[in-house]
Structures are given as C-alpha cells and as structure tokens.
Amino acid sequence: MTHQKLFEQIQLKKSFLCLGLDPDLDKIPQHLVDTSQDPLFDFCKAIVDNVQHLCVAVKINTAFFEAYGVAGFASLEKLITYISSHYPDLFTIADAKRGDIGNTSLRYAKAFFEAMPFDSITIAPYMGKDSVEPFLTYEDKYAILLALTSNEGASDFQLKSNGEWELYKQVLTTSQLWENASRLMYVVGATKAEHLKEIRKLVPNSFLLVPGVGAQGGSLEAVFANGANKQVGLLVNSSRGILYAGNDENYTDAAVAAAAELQQQMAKLLG
Numbered sequence: 645m646t647h648q649k650l651f652e653q654i655q656l657k658k659s660f661l662c663l664g665l666d667p668d669l670d671k672i673p674q675h676l677v678d679t680s681q682d683p684l685f686d687f688c689k690a691i692v693d694n695v696q697h698l699c700v701a702v703k704i705n706t707a708f709f710e711a712y713g714v715a716g717f718a719s720l721e722k723l724i725t726y727i728s729s730h731y732p733d734l735f736t737i738a739d740a741k742r743g744d745i746g747n748t749s750l751r752y753a754k755a756f757f758e759a760m761p762f763d764s765i766t767i768a769p770y771m772g773k774d775s776v777e778p779f780l781t782y783e784d785k786y787a788i789l790l791a792l793t794s795n796e797g798a799s800d801f802q803l804k805s806n807g808e809w810e811l812y813k814q815v816l817t818t819s820q821l822w823e824n825a826s827r828l829m830y831v832v833g834a835t836k837a838e839h840l841k842e843i844r845k846l847v848p849n850s851f852l853l854v855p856g857v858g859a860q861g862g863s864l865e866a867v868f869a870n871g872a873n874k875q876v877g878l879l880v881n882s883s884r885g886i887l888y889a890g891n892d893e894n895y896t897d898a899a900v901a902a903a904a905e906l907q908q909q910m911a912k913l914l915g
Contacts, residue, residue, distance in 0.1 A: 645735050645763050645784055646784055647849075647851065647875060648875075649733075650700065650701075650735050650851070650875075651875040651876065653700040653733055653734075653735070654700055654875075654876050654914075655914075657697065657698065657699070657700055657907070658907070658910065658911035658914055659698055659699060659700055659906075659907045659910050659911065660700060660876050660878045660879055660880055660910055660914075661698060661699040661700065661701075661879075661882065661903065661906055661907055661910060662699060662701035662702065662703050662735075662737070662853065662879040662880060662881040662882070663691070663692065663695055663696075663699045663701070663702045663703070663881075663882065663883075663886060663903065664702075664703045664705065664739075664855070664881045664882060664883025664886075664887070665688045665691070665692075665702060665703065665704045665708075665723075665883070665887070666705045666708045666883045666884065666887065667683075667684045667687050667688055667708050667887070668708060669683060669684070669712075671887075671888050671891070672687045672887075672888075672891075672895075673687070673890075673891050673892060673893065673895050674891075675893055682715075682719055682722070684708075684709060684712065684716060684719040684720075684723075685719045685722050685723050685726075688704075688723050689723065689726060690895075690896050691886070691887060691899050692727055692731070692734075693896075694896040694899060694900050695886065695899055695900060695903045696731050696734060698900070698903040698904055698906075699734070699903065700733075700734065700735060700879070701734060701735040701736070701737060701879045701881075702727055702734050702735070702736050702737065703736075703737040703739050703853070703883075704720065704723065704724060704736070704737065704738060704739060704762075705739040705883070706720060706738055706739060706740045707740075709723075720760075721759075721760055724736060724760050724761060724762060725760070725761065728761040728762075735763050735764070735879070736761070736762050736763045736764070737762065737763065737764045737765070737766065737788065737853065738756045738760070738765040738766070739765075739766050740752075740756065740765055740766060741766050741767070741768050741790065742756075742765060742766075742767055742768070743768035743769060743770060743771055743775050744771065744775055745771065745774065745775060746774040746775065746777075746778055749774075749775050749776070749777075749778040749779060750778040752765070752778075752779070753778050753779045753781070753782065757779075757782045757785050762785075763784075763785060763786065764785060764786035764787065764788050764829065765779060765786075765787060765788065766788045766789075766790065766831060766853075767779065767787045767788065767789050767790070768789075768790050769789045769790060769815050769819065773818075773819070773822045773823075776789065776819070776822065776828075777822055777823055777824070779827075780822065780824035780825070780827045780828070781824065782827075785827065786827050786828065786829050786851075787827065787828055787829070788828075788829040788830065788831055788853050789815060789819055789828060789829070789830050789831065790815075790830075790831045791812045791815050791816055791830040791831055791832055791843070792812040792831075792832045792833060792836045792839055792843070793831060793832075793833050793836075793855075794833025794834060794835040794836060794855055794856035794862065795833070798833070798836070812839075813842070813846060816843065816846045816847050817846055820846075820847065826849075828847075828850060829850055829851040829852065829853060829879075830843075830847060830850055830851075830852050830853070831852075831853045831854075831855070832852045832853070832854055832871070833855055833856040833862065834854050834855065834856035834857045834862020834863065834864070834866075834867050835856045835862045836856075837862060837863060837866040837867050837870055837871070838866075838870070840852075840866075840867065840870035840871035841870045841871075843871070844870070844871060844873060848873060849873065849875075849877070850877065851875075851877050851878070851879060852877060852878055852879070853879045853881060854871070854878055854879065854880045854881060855881040855883075856881075857880050857881070857882060857885075857906075864880060864906070864909055864910070864913070865909075865913065867880060868910075868913045872913075876914070880906075880910070882902070882903070882906055885902055885906075886899050886902045886903050886906075887899065889901065889902040
C-alpha cells in the first residue's frame with residue numbers, strides 16, 4: 645500500500661484509527677473460549693468485521709498468537725490472510741518487533757511479507773541499517789522503527805543523550821539516510837506527545853504509529869496538534885480499549901461503540 649492510498653482511506657473514513665489486535669484467552673468472552681475451535685481467530689475476525697469501517701489500519705501483536713505455539717501461529721496466518729483478502733484497503737501491521745543480522749532479517753521479511761501478506765512490520769533498530777534494510781527491499785511494504793515508545797523503560801535508552809541528541813533522535817535522522825528510507829515509518833508513543841513537534845521536523849513526511857491513546861492515557865488532541873502533517877501521517881492505535889470494551893455475547897457492539905467514539909473525535913480533528 646502506498647502513502648497516497650493510505651491517505652485516501654483516512655480522508656474517506658475520516659479516521660486515522662489503527663485497531664490493535666492483542667487477543668488474550670483470559671480476557672475474551674468466555675462463550676468463545678468454550679465453544680469455538682479457534683477462539684483467537686473467531687474473536688479477532690468478529691472485531692475486524694464490525695469495526696473495519698471505522699479504522700484504516702489493523703495492528704496484530706504476534707506475541708498473543710505465538711504464545712499458543714503451532715496452533716496460535718496457524719490462527720495468526722489465517723487471520724492476516726482473511727483481513728488482506730476481505731478488507732484489502734486496511735493497512736496491516738505485524739507488531740513483531742523483529743531486528744537481527746542481515747541474513748536473518750531477510751528471512752523475517754520473507755515470513756511476514758511473502759508467506760504472510762502483511763503491509764508492514766515493527767522493527768527494533770538497535771542493530772543498525774543492515775538489520776533493517778532487508779525489509780525495505782519490498783515495494784509498498786514498510787518497516788516501522790521503534791523510536792520513542794510509551795512504556796516506562798523508554799527513558800533507559802531512548803531519552804539518553806550523547807551530549808547533542810537523545811538516542812531516539814539519532815535513530816530518526818540516521819535511518820533517513822538508509823536505502824529506501826521512504827519505506828520507513830516510526831513508533832512514537834502518545835504519552836510522549838510533547839516530543840512530536842521536534843520529531844516532525846526530523847521526519848516530516850513519514851507516517852507515525854502512535855500507541856498509548858486510551859488505556860495508557862495519551863491525548864488524541866495533543867498527538868494530532870503536534871504530529872499531523874499534510875497527509876495526516878498518523879496511525880493512532882487502540883487495542884484494549886476496543887477489544888475488551890465488552891466481555892459478554894454483545895462484545896462486538898461494545899467494540900463498535902468504543903471505536904466509533906475515537907473515530908468521531910478524529911473526524912472533528914480532521915475538520
């Protein structure tokens with residue numbers, strides 16, 4: 645998917661919502677766990693089917709599938725195949741946080757971009773360009789680098805300075821020099837919205853994946869005010885706030901209501 649097509653979907657749906665899929669068998673409605681042969685898939689499928697008109701992207705956290713071994717991985721593959729075939733206009737993200745030496749990254753890229761039809765994958769950039777560039781060889785596919793995350797431990801490294809710039813700024817500027825850097829996106833937590841103006845100066849044209857709105861307390865208004873560019877350039881993720889808005893047989897209705905509330909706020913911001 646191109647940046648332009650993603651922007652067109654944002655305009656069409658008046659939304660820059662990314663639906664996060666983190667299915668936990670301890671949290672999904674019990675009737676699914678008791679009756680479904682594949683509760684991970686069925687739960688996520690029902691959420692996507694009902695919420696897809698309100699969002700422009702779907703982020704699948706692979707750990708929540710990998711935790712269940714071969715069966716979980718089969719559910720993951722079935723889910724991304726279903727989404728890409730039924731809703732091809734949704735931008736899909738493998739939240740896998742990969743990052744390894746070049747020949748290993750080539751295999752990760754093959755897994756998520758060929759064996760499974762994801763549009764993008766999250767990458768930990770600590771090992772540098774040869775661990776990232778293999779993902780950038782795929783046309784209209786994207787590597788989403790961790791830049792400034794919303795977790796408590798982000799300050800351990802990301803905000804440390806070398807006397808001039810914090811590490812996350814070095815990640816942003818250095819990565820822009822890599823081959824096919826136009827296929828890079830970046831993770832910036834909503835709880836770090838005060839940094840977004842500076843981030844936009846460093847990566848003015850890149851899309852930013854922004855988790856942390858909702859359950860983690862980030863401000864949607866602050867994210868938009870400080871981080872939007874001419875193509876909006878934001879994918880604001882909500883996972884738990886939508887997935888677990890309800891826990892009975894009407895869970896999809898609760899999910900739609902939670903997603904619609906965010907979409908309506910986004911529509912107002914988009915004007």
